[in-house]
């Protein structure tokens with residue numbers, strides 16, 4: 001199958017490399033019409049305002065919204081999650097266009113600036129295999145968003161513990177020992193959103209999880225899934241080195 005990766009900006013190379021490790025062709029998507037040839041789409045991390053401006057320049061928003069509404073699987077990581085959210089707060093003056101579809105509110109830079117980026121062990125039961133494999137996942141959070149509110153149809157897949165003064169987002173400088181949980185991964189039907197960057201780890205379980213969603217939707221709708229074993233397909237990623245900078 002061919003999975004598209006929005007390749008306007010950000011960590012699209014790393015997603016394509018992760019897909020390749022699982023034997024799946026990743027196609028770099030830069031034009032609206034390319035969406036017609038893919039079974040599913042990954043919107044990578046990066047900088048959501050920049051990505052939104054580029055998507056606007058390329059007139060991609062109507063096609064992206066249509067893709068989501070058609071029920072095609074879409075996974076947004078970090079900036080990609082912001083793209084998919086129905087509502088984002090903490091945007092630059094003037095706001096930014098969103099694709100929407102995921103019934104949640106995200107805070108764009110919930111955890112702070114670039115230097116407050118961090119890694120955390122997350123417990124994700126959905127990632128454990130039937131043989132009782134591990135359910136923990138090392139999340140890489142780079143100037144990451146968080147999900148503040150979710151609608152009734154949204155399933156919470158992962159949370160991270162943060163000090164309560166952070167979770168309530170108050171300006172208090174007091175350091176509380178109390179920990180609150182903040183939502184960092186969700187699923188709603190065909191849509192998957194993670195506030196962290198699985199593509200920057202060697203662990204491909206999130207990519208496998210998404211590909212399972214893709215095959216389930218494919219089976220349910222008998223939709224067009226392009227079979228491709230051609231490693232020289234146009235636009236396909238040719239590098240496996242992690243070179244991501246948000």
Ligand SMILES: NC(=O)CC[C@H](N)C(=O)O
Pocket residue numbers: 044045046047048049077078079080082108109142143144145246
């Ligand atoms: N690593 C990331 O994708 C950061 C996203 C960033 N917070 C934004 O607004 O776009």
